[in-house]
Amino acid sequence: MSVEHAQVQRADFDQFMVPNYAPAAFIPVRGQGSRVWDQNGRELIDFTGGIAVNSLGHCHPRLVAALTEQAGKLWHVSNIFTNEPTLRLAKKLEEATFADRAFFCNSGAEANEAAFKLARRVAHDRFGPQKCEIISALDSFHGRTFFTVSVTGQPKYSDGFGPKPEGITHVPYNDLAALEAAISERTCAVVLEPIQGESGILPAQQAYLEGARRLCDQYDALLILDEVQTGVGRTGELFAYMHYGVVPDILSTAKGLGGGFPIGAMLTRSDLAKHFSAGVHGTTFGGNPLACAVAEAVIDVVNTPEVLQGIKAKHQRFKTRLEAIGRQYGIFSQVRGMGMLIGSVLSEPWKGKARDVLVAAEQEALMVLQAGADVVRFAPSLVIEDADIDEGLERFERAIVRLVRG
Template sequence: MSAPHAQVERADFDQFMVPNYAPAAFIPVRGQGSRVWDQSGRELVDFSGGIAVNVLGHCHPALVGALTEQASKLWHVSNVFTNEPTLRLAQKLVDATFAERVFFCNSGAEANEAAFKLARRVAHDRFGDEKYEIIAALNSFHGRTLFTVSVGGQAKYSDGFGPKIQGISHIPFNDLDALRAAISDRTCAVVLEPIQGEGGVLLAEQSFLQGARELCDAHNALLIFDEVQSGMGRSGELFAHTHFGVTPDILTSAKSLGGGFPIAAMLTTTDLAKHFSVGVHGTTYGGNPLACAVGCAVMDVVNTRETLDGVKARHQRFRTALERIGQQYGLFSEVRGLGLLIGCVLADAWKGKAKDVLVAAEKEALMVLQAGPDVVRFAPSLVIEEADIDEGLARFERAVVKLTSA
């Protein structure tokens, strides 16, 4: 008989953990669908989805089944060998996208790190040492490694760690003239999120992405789309860039790809992938059989017309209610986003108070997110039931009533 689990409480975080997070006062211990229970047994509706990760909610039977089946077969063999789940998931991703080759890793930051390294390697091999510059958007977010925070364009994440990676510049999102002025034959890549997630749930403009594609082609630069947050069905299509009809050279995916199990992927073409020859880049856990088995199950559920059309219908249900609540209580100036990545922009009187909205929602047993200080973000399960949407929105309205009448 196994020993009982030691009792833990929220105060233990402050005693034992590095203080780089400030988690909520309660500890979730169980989830089912779009409901979560904490240590005291309190039930919450989850509109946060683990920050756009829990694409099928909590403990979805297809994912639990895939994980437990694989757990009794093979956990890890390293990349000295390949394994069946890796090959199955790679084939599913290639069949469903523009890509011909896949590199697996563990997080969005690692997928972006691989993408940026590949872009520089391609330019180095084809054009020489001088072609290494990367252009990204201000207020973008691409991860927390030194390279990816340098590309991210947010000083609060990149300052204070010594010299930054050189050769990176930033332009305002959706400013095609600025991109045109910045790009040159020294540019190896332009990196964009089709929907800026952490930057405030901002949609790219069609003309901006199209223009970026044309400028990259004219300057022999690669177009990289970071779809870590916007991908895997969240927009109502498997990847958001297809809404715009613009195809990248490299695509990164993570978060929802594993539905809660850590996995990420960099997707590209055969012609570019050959520059990552044996030994040029690597990872210990990338392509792990457990992660890839779960990823296969996620793909099988998400990449269906039924699920993707359901995302669009749920978007409308959320938007209608949130626009009414925003107007009725003077809280939001705009509701924006695609699919089930929704951002509610706080009205002038509430600017900077997104965290207050989160706290008020939690008091009404609802989990929501923010995207910066001025945007309340919703990223629920793509298969969240209508009853959970309605109950969660009712709790959200109660929270707004208390907040705005205080």
């Protein structure tokens, strides 16, 4: 049965949509694996992964099957009831991590909102209302709700919306002395990304995360790790905290968890989870059977030795070639990150021009990202074929040649 679709074009965005995004000039209409086709049938290689969301690429058969099977059974029942996919997913996440309790929502911002509220609630119940301060890192990114954007260490995202919530402090990332100077008996939580994502794919130093854990223990504060972007295999371990051997009290994740279907999760221990008793926090769509069925399939595919090892091997494949391109054309000073989350740092003459690289790449039929103005970001499918990596990097080199030659 065919469905009549009205013809739409990129100009319609400017006519009908709130102008808070500035999307590319083309409209993707179909995807398969790491390839995307636009309205004109042009094929592009996708190194963006929907900004680290499409963990298994486009239309992965296991995810399509999980979604269509669940779509024929049950879509939504609310949290007045529970459902089987929610319980299966929670069990799998808990078996694979430090956690023994899960809370499901629809996005990374909601997962962080829940994490911050839980941290404040735990401190309130155990120590009293004065223990409410949250310490976050400068240049961090934790979401766009008013609470999470205030915890985010980038004032450009939170300024201009009226008075900000109190009790939030920002300190430089990877600076243990600054964290030690800021933390106190009033601190209820320290929140860190294991790799700062939006501000440039900057990994935490081992000693820094270990020190943060030690300080949190010393001051009865909770360590929250924001793994919205790094979680679910992105770094080559199921969660990035596993690389460091530093276990958080609360972990937030989203993005790659649903492989393209909106879902977020907050994971924690039962001694903390009990402070979210019935009615204390909630969400209409969280734990939706469709989302959880898809996420369960993602975990089943990603949390296997062959996929996780493959991610590490693909990282090397990317890094080796990107470093060679950087040397040859003098455009990158460093290639950093883990797994399939890679940042190529632009060299001094190219500072501020990440957007130009994106545009040049698109002209060569390649989709890439930026992380700030100085870093080109790659966050492709975790199972991207080596042939697609090689072809995509060929196109990327052509884009760099185009730029360098002006």
